[in-house]
Amino acid sequence: MSTTTTRDATRPVPAEAPAAGPRGGVRGSTLSFWLFTGPFLAGLVVFVYVPIGWSAYLSFFEARYTVTPDKFIGFDNYALMLTNGDFTGSLVTFTVFAAIIVPVTWALSLGLALMVHRLRFMKAFFRSVFFLPTACSFVAASLIWKMSIFSGVRFGLMNTVLGWFGVENTAWLADPDPPWYWLVIVTVRLWLQAGFYMILFLAALQNIPPVLYEAAAIDGARPGWQTFRHITLPQLRATSTAVVLLLLVAAYQAFDEFFNLLAKSTWGRPPLVELYYTALGDDQDYGAGSAGAVILTLLICMVTLLQGRFLGFGRGDDSR
Amino acid sequence: MLGSAGLHFATGVCALLFLVPFYLIVRNALSTDAEITGEDWQWFPADVRWDNLTELFDDTTVPFGRSLWNSAVVGVLHTVGTLLVCSLAGYGLARIPYRHADRIFYAVLVTLMVPAAVTFVPSFVLVSSLGWVSSLQGLVVPGLFSGFTCFLFRQYFLGFPRELEEAARVDGLGYWGAYWRIVVPNSLNFFAAIATITFISGWNAFLWPLVIGQDQEAWTVQVALSSYMTNQTVNFHLIFMATAVSILPLVLVFLFLQRWLVQGVAQTGIKG
Numbered sequence: 112m113s114t115t116t117t118r119d120a121t122r123p124v125p126a127e128a129p130a131a132g133p134r135g136g137v138r139g140s141t142l143s144f145w146l147f148t149g150p151f152l153a154g155l156v157v158f159v160y161v162p163i164g165w166s167a168y169l170s171f172f173e174a175r176y177t178v179t180p181d182k183f184i185g186f187d188n189y190a191l192m193l194t195n196g197d198f199t200g201s202l203v204t205f206t207v208f209a210a211i212i213v214p215v216t217w218a219l220s221l222g223l224a225l226m227v228h229r230l231r232f233m234k235a236f237f238r239s240v241f242f243l244p245t246a247c248s249f250v251a252a253s254l255i256w257k258m259s260i261f262s263g264v265r266f267g268l269m270n271t272v273l274g275w276f277g278v279e280n281t282a283w284l285a286d287p288d289p290p291w292y293w294l295v296i297v298t299v300r301l302w303l304q305a306g307f308y309m310i311l312f313l314a315a316l317q318n319i320p321p322v323l324y325e326a327a328a329i330d331g332a333r334p335g336w337q338t339f340r341h342i343t344l345p346q347l348r349a350t351s352t353a354v355v356l357l358l359l360v361a362a363y364q365a366f367d368e369f370f371n372l373l374a375k376s377t378w379g380r381p382p383l384v385e386l387y388y389t390a391l392g393d394d395q396d397y398g399a400g401s402a403g404a405v406i407l408t409l410l411i412c413m414v415t416l417l418q419g420r421f422l423g424f425g426r427g428d429d430s431r
Numbered sequence: 432m433l434g435s436a437g438l439h440f441a442t443g444v445c446a447l448l449f450l451v452p453f454y455l456i457v458r459n460a461l462s463t464d465a466e467i468t469g470e471d472w473q474w475f476p477a478d479v480r481w482d483n484l485t486e487l488f489d490d491t492t493v494p495f496g497r498s499l500w501n502s503a504v505v506g507v508l509h510t511v512g513t514l515l516v517c518s519l520a521g522y523g524l525a526r527i528p529y530r531h532a533d534r535i536f537y538a539v540l541v542t543l544m545v546p547a548a549v550t551f552v553p554s555f556v557l558v559s560s561l562g563w564v565s566s567l568q569g570l571v572v573p574g575l576f577s578g579f580t581c582f583l584f585r586q587y588f589l590g591f592p593r594e595l596e597e598a599a600r601v602d603g604l605g606y607w608g609a610y611w612r613i614v615v616p617n618s619l620n621f622f623a624a625i626a627t628i629t630f631i632s633g634w635n636a637f638l639w640p641l642v643i644g645q646d647q648e649a650w651t652v653q654v655a656l657s658s659y660m661t662n663q664t665v666n667f668h669l670i671f672m673a674t675a676v677s678i679l680p681l682v683l684v685f686l687f688l689q690r691w692l693v694q695g696v697a698q699t700g701i702k703g
Contacts, residue, residue: 141530143527143607147519147522148520148524151516151517151576151581152538157557158557163550166556178559178560226441230438237443239689240446240449240450243453246631247635248656250653250656255452255674256452258671266469271472302449306449307696310693364546367637374661391552397556400552404553408545412544415544
């Protein structure tokens with residue numbers, strides 16, 4: 112998932128020869144191995160593997176209000192979810208959301224990084240300012256956006272500012288037509304995340320050897336767009352790819368801001384919000400909810416495997 | 432090309448925009464409702480109302496003090512537990528020879544493909560059948576076993592200087608002794624970086640606490656904040672004071688632990 116640590120992801124270290132271990136040899140080290148890893152592995156099985164398995168099991172049963180069902184219904188839950196306009200609609204919502212938020216966050220965080228990187232004064236200060244929103248939770252940020260900045264009433268900040276120019280009040284969230292709620296959803300995530308990805312870009316910018324720019328200057332490249340296009344951007348390619356994929360996976364898990372900003376509305380529901388209302392809403396349909404979770408899990412696995420392809424796990428320094 | 436002055440000016444404008452939400456929190460938290468909802472926009476409250484803070488904790492409709500306490504307990508236990516469990520496992524996978532270590536490591540890697548948020552329904556099913564809904568262990572325990580944190584520790588320990596451990600073995604320490612007396616004390620920077628990131632994501636977590644916190648007693652601060660947005664009565668000054676209080680611990684973390692935070696971000700490339 113990261114730019115710097117994925118290199119060895121698919122290459123476990125060969126186990127050391129027992130001779131290299133301390134006294135006690137293989138037997139003693141087997142015991143030590145389980146002493147160190149046992150608690151974690153037990154927890155991983157109970158809280159990660161068992162739930163997924165149980166959920167796969169539940170997805171074949173009619174399980175309303177119960178997690179120990181007895182009525183086997185085959186693939187009906189899957190059929191229900193996949194023909195359910197709300198669930199498939201949530202996948203469309205995710206697609207729209209990702210298509211906007213990924214490129215916009217990418218561009219803004221890269222832009223901020225380029226700006227901060229070239230600053231001569233107060234560099235650390237500005238870096239901190241852009242990074243600070245990362246401290247806020249999505250809930251807190253949603254609250255500020257909903258109750259203050261994009262409040263649909265007269266005293267919301269946006270409506271106040273627009274009012275100075277004679278623009279009528281806009282119901283940013285309460286009305287899906289025109290879909291102004293996308294502006295709210297996108298800006299809140301942008302504000303929260305841009306500084307975080309800026310840090311990743313800044314680290315990558317610092318790693319570009321200055322000699323490349325010197326060579327380009329000798330070759331007559333003009334500083335500015337030309338060097339950016341032909342040196343900076345290619346040098347940032349690995350980080351850019353990683354950032355795009357991280358943004359995509361993060362968008363897939365979007366829940367907090369949609370849930371809080373669009374509470375009680377029927378539009379703009381991404382997959383996890385839809386799943387929340389299916390499994391924990393009035394129906395408590397764990398069977399259909401589990402089927403939905405299985406579908407989403409399979410989808411994200413496909414994305415992650417593609418990501419592995421793109422990043423070239425284990426291809427060495429390329430993925431830096 | 433922008434000149435240096437122009438660059439600083441443009442950066443300053445962006446920075447101001449980024450600070451607007453913080454300004455709004457502070458302004459609203461210290462104003463009266465009349466000032467917030469008034470006809471004309473007021474940039475600052477006529478007189479600063481620190482009383483809003485006591486009013487917030489006296490308000491009985493939302494148990495804010497209780498939720499703050501829950502978040503603190505959950506945040507600390509989540510951080511300490513994750514670090515303990517995942518670092519031990521990471522060390523075991525990186526350094527202790529065992530026949531099936533590779534296979535076990537792959538079993539950990541597979542879990543990285545599925546973000547925990549995506550499987551919240553299955554996790555809820557399990558935790559509710561354990562009877563852990565609205566309980567402290569329900570909030571904390573399922574989140575401790577992070578395959579990703581374990582993976583990070585393993586990668587880190589692979590790069591830990593082997594000579595130091597060998598010196599420990601010469602002194603007669605086994606794996607356990609070497610780990611606690613040599614490896615951990617020499618890795619405090621890395622532990623601090625991971626701890627900072629883990630605490631932030633624990634404090635800011637929303638989906639899981641929302642699912643588990645069915646009773647008000649078990650709400651974390653994020654769930655309490657969220658409830659303000661759907662409440663019938665809206666007290667702007669209280670809501671924003673609550674937001675300010677909920678953000679304050681992390682702003683302090685940012686101001687005083689930024690070194691480790693930046694290090695952690697660079698090392699992990701993820702948040703929450």
